[in-house]
Amino acid sequence: MPQRMLPEWAPHERVWIGFPSDPDAWGAPLAEAQRQIATFANAVHDGGNGETVHLIAKGGKVAERARDLCDAGVIVEDRLIGDVWLRDTGCIIVGNGPSRTARNFGFNGWGNRFDYEGDQTIGRELAEAAGFPVTDCDWVLEGGSIDVDGEGLAVTTVDCLLNPNRNPALDREAIEARLARDLGVDRLLWLGDGLANDHTDGHVDNLARFVAANHLVIPEARDADDPNASVYADARRRAETFGCKVTPLPSVGRFEQDGEAVPASYMNFYIGNSTVVVPVYDSKYDEDALSTLEPLFPGRKIVGLRADAVLTGGGSFHCSSQQVPL
Numbered sequence: 001m002p003q004r005m006l007p008e009w010a011p012h013e014r015v016w017i018g019f020p021s022d023p024d025a026w027g028a029p030l031a032e033a034q035r036q037i038a039t040f041a042n043a044v045h046d047g048g049n050g051e052t053v054h055l056i057a058k059g060g061k062v063a064e065r066a067r068d069l070c071d072a073g074v075i076v077e078d079r080l081i082g083d084v085w086l087r088d089t090g091c092i093i094v095g096n097g098p099s100r101t102a103r104n105f106g107f108n109g110w111g112n113r114f115d116y117e118g119d120q121t122i123g124r125e126l127a128e129a130a131g132f133p134v135t136d137c138d139w140v141l142e143g144g145s146i147d148v149d150g151e152g153l154a155v156t157t158v159d160c161l162l163n164p165n166r167n168p169a170l171d172r173e174a175i176e177a178r179l180a181r182d183l184g185v186d187r188l189l190w191l192g193d194g195l196a197n198d199h200t201d202g203h204v205d206n207l208a209r210f211v212a213a214n215h216l217v218i219p220e221a222r223d224a225d226d227p228n229a230s231v232y233a234d235a236r237r238r239a240e241t242f243g244c245k246v247t248p249l250p251s252v253g254r255f256e257q258d259g260e261a262v263p264a265s266y267m268n269f270y271i272g273n274s275t276v277v278v279p280v281y282d283s284k285y286d287e288d289a290l291s292t293l294e295p296l297f298p299g300r301k302i303v304g305l306r307a308d309a310v311l312t313g314g315g316s317f318h319c320s321s322q323q324v325p326l
Helices: 030-048 060-069 122-129 172-183 229-242 286-296
Strands: 012-018 052-057 075-078 092-095 100-106 134-140 153-157 187-191 209-212 215-220 245-250 275-280 301-306 321-325
Touching: 012 030, 030 052, 030 060, 030 275, 030 301, 052 060, 052 122, 060 075, 092 172, 092 321, 100 122, 100 172, 122 134, 134 172, 172 187, 187 229, 209 286, 215 229, 215 286, 229 245, 245 286, 275 286, 286 301
Parallel strands: 012 052, 052 075, 100 134, 153 187, 215 245, 275 301
Antiparallel strands: 012 321, 092 100, 209 215
C-alpha cells in the first residue's frame, strides 16, 4: 500500500508549533503574537488531554519567554527556526499503518518573497529528531497550499500551485502526478483564487478545509464590502460541481490592519486530538462561525482564540503548526 498524507482529524502523536522569535520580522506586535501562539499551544495540549505539543523557539531568551507563557506540559525546544510557519517549512508525515516517512519538499520563501535563516533546514531537523526517515521531494510545495480528506482527495488553488514563482516548469498534470507520487493524492480539486492580499498567493487553508471525507467548509460573505465575496462564491461553485459536500461558514468580513484589508479567516483552524482551535478577530460573526463548526467535530471542543497579532506576521494558527499523525 502506498504511503498517504492523513487527514488532520486522524490521531496525532505530536504537533510542532512555531513560536514568534524575530523582532525585526514582527516589530511591535511580537510580544502579543507570542502570547497568542502560546495560548494556542496550551489549548492544543489541553491540560494533557489533547496531544504532545513541541513549541519551537529560537534563542535562549525567546525560549525562556515561551516556557513562561506555556503550561508545564508543553515542550519548548530551542532551535534555529526562521519564520514561524511550520505548516510550510516543516516536513509532511505520510504513512500506511505502522510505516511513516517525512516528505521534505522544496521551499523558496513563498515565491522568493522572504528568506529567513532556518526555513530551509527546520523541517528535516524536526523530522530527524523525531526519528523519521526523510525523503526529499524534487519540487516546491507548502503544506498550507493543500488539504486532504484521507481518502485520496485533496484541494488546492490555481492561484498558488500553478503560480510560476514556485514550479515554473510544472503544469497542472505534472503537479497532480507529483502529489500522487509523494502524498498519495488520487483526485485533486482545483479552486481558483485565494484571499485578497495573501502573500502566500492564496493558500487553501484560508479558503477551504476538509472536515470529513469529501466534505468541505468554505466561507460565505455576508457583508457588501467583503473583499473576498466572489472568491468564496467561486470556490463553493467549483467544489459542489466537483461533487463535494459544502458547509458554508460566515466570513470574518472585511478586516483591516494598517489601513489594508488582510486575509483574516476562520478557515485557519487547527484540528487537534481533543480541540479544534479557531482564530477569531472580534468580528460580529465569531460566535456564528464557532457554533457552525461545533456539530462537525463531535467529541472535540471548539475553542475560539484571538489571533489578530499573529495575523500581522501573515498567517494564523494552522499556518504555524504541523501535526505528526500516529
